[in-house]
Amino acid sequence: MITGLTWLLGCQLLGEVFVRLTDAPVPGPVVGMVILFVLLQVRRSGDDATVVRAAHGLLRHLQLLFVPAGVGVVVYLTRIREDALAITVALGVAWLLGIAVVGWSTVLLERWGARR
Template identity: 55%
Template sequence: MLGALTTLLTLQLVGEVLVRMVGLPIPGPVLGMALLLAVLTVRPAWRAALQPTADGLLRHLSLLFVPAGVGVVQHLQRLGDEALAIAVALTVSTWVGLLVTAATVRALIPHDTTAVDNGEPR
């Protein structure tokens, strides 16, 4: 377990270092996860070694939200002051996400406009 945790944290650290050295506009842990995917693609046997530790981390994932919750509570006044801007940003981003998803699905699903549906299964 210690080796697996060390591997996961090392990949996260490498991702963080690369992001800071190169100046990439993505979080270091995201690049670390991409590196993990690359490692598991090249060495699929590592999956069995990493799986129990990853499962354990995922089982306790909710604990990682405690610091974020504390931060929200500490900034309740600011959240109240910015409530309108936050509500607008959440609403607009939700609708933009829905519209982009709908456009993507529509573009990817083939549809024949010349066919007539006569009720028979295809």
């Protein structure tokens, strides 16, 4: 499992270094996930790979990663109450835009698939 965690953290580190060097507007961990995906595709790793086992181990305890977010909500609860209307409107608009974009993309992909 240590080897798998090393691969995961190494890919994240490479992503962070890439973003810092190129000043890309993308988070380093996202670039690291793309690097990890490419590595897994090139190596054709199966379910018994150390990276996959380490990822499964982390996913089993994923709920622990929500503790800091919950603490942040509690710490800033008064601020959230003050801006509740603005937060609710922003969430609603973002939700509606997300649904519209997904629907539009689905229609375009179906039309594109029908032409092929």
